Amino acid sequence: MLNGAMRGAFLFLLGAATTVLFRRSQAKRTVWQLDPYKCVQCNRCATECVLKPSAVKCVQVYPMCGYCKLCTGYFEPEPVSLDTGAENQLCPTGAIKRRALEDPYYEYTIDEPRCIGCAKCVKGCVLFGNGSFFLQVRHDRCVNCDECAIAIACPAQAFQRVPADKPYLMKDREHQA
């Protein structure tokens, strides 16, 4: 019967395809991550992610931070005064917590639920500071799209798939010097 033969042929083809594809799927599971050394802080991470707010957030790597009093990731370029007033802050959502330590040092922490991943602070920190603020796909939020919507839009082609058991591409001091 023609139908049966065609079905057999199809199943054979599918079997062949499965063998090829299965071999290509042996490797570890992967997730999306962005390379902070490639990122140019274009703001698309905030706008392109399928999630609102974005699964990309700013992170702070404390050992790299200068604990600066005039944090250029925290303050507007010409702040009225160096305090937590909203008009002085770069972050549109007030997601950065500034805590005084010993003068003149301040500790900066991202309040992640408020961060929208706009990279304004990252830009300020990278341009004038140590670059300890940078963006990362946060995997407690990311739904691991088949094709990351930001990856398509990222002008720096900073997105890549990374092994799921090492899902972050962090900056570090050694890399920086």
Next chain:
Amino acid sequence: MRAKGSSKLQTPNFRATPDPKPLMEGSRFWKLKLFHCFAGVAAGLALLALPLAAHGVERFPPPEFDPGYKMPATTVPAARAELLSYVDVAVLVAALALASYLALMKRSRDGLLALSVFSLLYFGFYQKGCVCAIGSVQDAALAVFNSGYVVPLTTLAFFLLPLVFAAFFGRTFCAAVCPMGAIQDLALLKPVKTPSWLDSALGVLPFVYLGAGILFAATGSAFIICEYDPFVALFRRSGSYGMIALGAAFLIVGIFIGRPYCRFLCPYGALLGLVSRFAKWNVTLSPMDCLHCQICDTACPYGAIADPMLKDPHPNPHRRTRRLIALAALLPLLVVLGGWFGGRLSVPFSRMHATVSLAEQIAAEDAGKPGEPTDASKAFRQTGRPVEELYAEALRVRGGFAIGSRWFGAFVGLVIGATLISVSAPRKQSVYDPDPADCVSCGRCYIHCPKEIVRVKRIAGKNVIPLTPVRGG
């Protein structure tokens, strides 16, 4: 979903005072470095004029902390557990099996409806429409053409399983497992019939979309099927306004026209339809004793009931034969023409690839063409990569497109030719029955076919009057 730990810090050894009051005492806790942040910033601003590496440099050495200072750690929430994705596959298999049972053995429209609602909630709203079988075609294509690409096993399962089921049971995946099909099936409130010539003409589109999806995926350019998935914004309840509007438009059209996405766009449905033609079992009505009442034809909102064409539309069989011969001769011509046309389009197509469009932009800038540099070209300049490397890569991608676009064009030609032949070919059927390629196994015809109603009543042990014409009055 809050990030754990990043904002709750343990700092037992120095007092943290709220801003803006600066700390005045306690310098013992800090080995103060001479470096003052303020001065440092001034120096940094002076350096501004120089082009700096995009990722920054260490301008302000971190303070030397008192051993008592507990530096907060950057949290690294783990990726979603692998186990969960296997649960998805298990649910998929169970849903496919149940849908096949309900559509072919139980013949229950109600059961399929209930399963649709479940699938819509689980695969749609809970899983946010991803992973889906429709998009997985692209993963498969990319993996076949790019040995560096790793397909996740679950994605592979989503690609293969519905096809395997279709080879035995027809499009039962579409009946009640696919969340996109389910949402459109539920939206269909006032079905309006589309003329069958329109159905046939628009039926070409899913294959074109399939070919384009494979072309752009295989060249590593984009996953267009995912990008223009009309319902995913709805499932995620977030997305660009454009995508939300597209989803709403499909739903509104879908109130009147049955499953517009499924029938006139879905590339996976095109594959399933092909396979379903050769399925071992399909949705059938009562091939032995069809009454020709045509109620099923009226009931099917998807134009899937094959008209047995009791009246031949081509009264002159000679003319039809001549027509078919002409079309058969036209087919290779269409394929060649399509291939040629595809080749012509390969350059514009290749601009979908980020590397090609970047290389073109860089080349235009270097040639002094007017226009602002784009974010992408600025980012590229910052990396300091040599342009030659970029150009070489872009040329390699173009080479892939030169071949791929021709295949794509030829494929479109083939589909158009085959469609022309199939609408002119005579049908041998003598009863009304679902066309296996178009039928999505929704089960609506079951609850309308009078023979089927009688059969069900008989099984239930109820009294039935045999269906014979009653005369008199």
